[in-house]
Amino acid sequence: MAFFMSWEDNYRLWQAADLTQDLQAELTEMAKDQNQLVEAFTQPMAFGTAGMRGVMQPGINAMNIYTVRQATEGLAQFMDQLEPAKKAAGVAISYDSRYHSQEFAFAAAGVLGAHGIKSFVFDSLRPTPELSFTVRHLKTYAGIMITASHNPKQYNGYKIYGSDGGQMPPEEVDQIVAYIEKVTDLFSVKSLTQPQLRDAKLLQLIGEDLDQAYLAELATITIRPDLIKKVASELSLVYSPLHGTGKMLYDRVFRTAGLTQVAVVPEQAVLDPEFATTLFPNPEFPQAFELAEQLGKNVKADLLIATDPDADRLGAAVRQPNGDYHLLTGNQIAALMVNYILAAKQAMNQLPADGCIVKSIVSSEFATKVAANYGIETRNVLTGFKYIGEQIEQMETTGQGHFLFGFEESYGYLVKSFVRDKDAMQASVMLAEVAAYYREQGKTMYDGLQELFEKYGYFQERTVSFDFPGLSGQETMANVMAAFREQPVQAVDGVAVTTTEDYLHQTKTLSDGTVTELNLPQADVLKYYLADETWIAVRPSGTEPKIKLYFGVVGKSVEASQAKIDAYQAALAPRFKN
Numbered sequence: 001m002a003f004f005m006s007w008e009d010n011y012r013l014w015q016a017a018d019l020t021q022d023l024q025a026e027l028t029e030m031a032k033d034q035n036q037l038v039e040a041f042t043q044p045m046a047f048g049t050a051g052m053r054g055v056m057q058p059g060i061n062a063m064n065i066y067t068v069r070q071a072t073e074g075l076a077q078f079m080d081q082l083e084p085a086k087k088a089a090g091v092a093i094s095y096d097s098r099y100h101s102q103e104f105a106f107a108a109a110g111v112l113g114a115h116g117i118k119s120f121v122f123d124s125l126r127p128t129p130e131l132s133f134t135v136r137h138l139k140t141y142a143g144i145m146i147t148a149s150h151n152p153k154q155y156n157g158y159k160i161y162g163s164d165g166g167q168m169p170p171e172e173v174d175q176i177v178a179y180i181e182k183v184t185d186l187f188s189v190k191s192l193t194q195p196q197l198r199d200a201k202l203l204q205l206i207g208e209d210l211d212q213a214y215l216a217e218l219a220t221i222t223i224r225p226d227l228i229k230k231v232a233s234e235l236s237l238v239y240s241p242l243h244g245t246g247k248m249l250y251d252r253v254f255r256t257a258g259l260t261q262v263a264v265v266p267e268q269a270v271l272d273p274e275f276a277t278t279l280f281p282n283p284e285f286p287q288a289f290e291l292a293e294q295l296g297k298n299v300k301a302d303l304l305i306a307t308d309p310d311a312d313r314l315g316a317a318v319r320q321p322n323g324d325y326h327l328l329t330g331n332q333i334a335a336l337m338v339n340y341i342l343a344a345k346q347a348m349n350q351l352p353a354d355g356c357i358v359k360s361i362v363s364s365e366f367a368t369k370v371a372a373n374y375g376i377e378t379r380n381v382l383t384g385f386k387y388i389g390e391q392i393e394q395m396e397t398t399g400q401g402h403f404l405f406g407f408e409e410s411y412g413y414l415v416k417s418f419v420r421d422k423d424a425m426q427a428s429v430m431l432a433e434v435a436a437y438y439r440e441q442g443k444t445m446y447d448g449l450q451e452l453f454e455k456y457g458y459f460q461e462r463t464v465s466f467d468f469p470g471l472s473g474q475e476t477m478a479n480v481m482a483a484f485r486e487q488p489v490q491a492v493d494g495v496a497v498t499t500t501e502d503y504l505h506q507t508k509t510l511s512d513g514t515v516t517e518l519n520l521p522q523a524d525v526l527k528y529y530l531a532d533e534t535w536i537a538v539r540p541s542g543t544e545p546k547i548k549l550y551f552g553v554v555g556k557s558v559e560a561s562q563a564k565i566d567a568y569q570a571a572l573a574p575r576f577k578n
């Protein structure tokens with residue numbers, strides 16, 4: 001498929017192709033709406049924050065068997081020019097509960113097989129973090145995860161992992177993308193069938209063997225098993241896999257950690273590509289917790305946990321004194337875990353002097369402040385867990401720094417480095433242990449959060465998204481970002497901006513005009529620091545057609561902090577008008 005062809009030419013090629021029956025029918029349906037054709041046939045899919053993600057439909061800007069083969073052909077050609085041992089190390093492949101996920105996984109194996117590259121494919125769906133673990137455990141050269149994470153059911157996606165188990169960083173992905181772009185005829189990519197792969201010994205199914213190895217590592221997450229044991233009979237949890245891969249392991253994960261009172265939300269423990277009980281299978285949205293809350297009230301659960309369909313994100317709600325549930329934000333969950341991990345390790349004399357936590361530049365300073373109290377450094381990276389993975393790799397190869405925790409505000413956390421992406425299985429165990437910690441003191445996690453607020457300040461954050469769908473949306477987003485640079489923000493709601501960081505130009509500008517260089521990779525992000533400890537960031541999302549506006553404030557109460565955010569949001573909102 002030529003990339004510089006008009007959408008009409010691309011569309012004609014697809015019309016003439018011998019498509020699968022489903023895609024043929026969908027193409028006929030799409031023909032009724034020219035806008036849809038323009039969207040699907042103008043430009044190919046891009047690799048964003050978390051790989052390639054798009055709606056499942058015909059087209060070059062869509063997820064379908066042909067674009068999956070095309071992407072894999074690029075990876076295979078890239079691997080062809082590696083030294084033989086690396087190529088021979090093969091590729092691990094997993095997939096989630098979405099429509100076509102398994103089909104795409106085996107399609108990828110088929111293309112790799114046509115290049116003589118061996119695939120290790122899961123016998124059924126497994127979490128993204130388990131795939132990351134598998135790449136490291138089997139020492140494969142790369143990994144592929146077929147998932148659109150928490151996106152709606154119409155979407156699917158393709159993530160590539162490097163041999164360290166982290167999502168491949170942009171420099172390597174760019175090399176692979178250069179190969180992908182050369183695959184101009186999507187319909188002639190060679191692919192072996194499963195029997196052919198097996199005959200050629202280029203396919204190995206994996207499953208229980210990897211589960212056991214991963215579970216053995218998960219068993220090491222608990223810092224104080226004694227604590228859990230002590231309160232296990234009273235600590236009640238509700239868990240929901242939101243119709244996805246968390247279902248495969250949660251039971252054994254919690255049991256291994258010593259948690260005995262775990263009730264699963266039965267309707268959401270059904271593997272379902274429709275995600276029928278959720279508006280969005282995303283634990284960031286309160287609606288995803290409706291059924292968990294009902295069950296929680298029945299069993300008087302202390303803690304509700306939900307993981308997204310590929311089990312890399314985790315959301316949680318804690319019981320308040322009146323019996324209602326309080327949804328925690330990703331930043332609060334991280335602060336609670338950081339506080340517990342550091343306190344427990346310090347008490348056990350296990351806190352390394354060069355320990356550090358890693359977070360993204362759009363995540364809260366709450367955890368930073370907690371960590372500083374224990375003398376622990378916080379490193380900041382760009383959005384994307386791959387950058388946290390990169391830091392871990394650096395610490396382990398240089399011996400400088402000791403990874404203690406990684407997180408992003410977008411509900412992603414990592415406790416231990418046997419996985420190099422966010423891991424909701426690890427986080428589930430750790431959060432349950434935090435609940436046990438408070439329970440043992442006769443408190444709830446809600447009380448614990450209030451204590452942290454009182455000690456460190458009432459940190460509150462909010463992420464507001466402005467949607468700009470379609471090709472025209474891309475242009476509008478570019479204009480909005482350009483306007484932020486052309487008419488710089490000097491004050492917000494009357495509060496002066498003291499520092500502006502522009503990650504695209506890699507500059508840090510103080511209000512007196514002094515400019516210094518930022519030492520993070522280039523990215524379209526602007527971050528403002530205000531005179532009152534507030535920070536505000538703005539960036540186009542790398543996974544969805546939207547601009548995200550982030551606020552982080554500290555105040556004397558939750559209400560005061562929230563009121564500040566309201567005022568700042570109102571002041572900046574006009575900049576996002578179309």
Ligand SMILES: O=P(O)(O)OC[C@H]1O[C@H](O)[C@H](O)[C@@H](O)[C@@H]1O
Pocket residue numbers: 049050149383384385386408410412540541542543544548
């Ligand atoms: O803000 P975005 O670019 O949409 O990314 C939001 C999140 O998307 C995915 O979950 C990535 O794995 C995360 O690393 C990222 O934080």
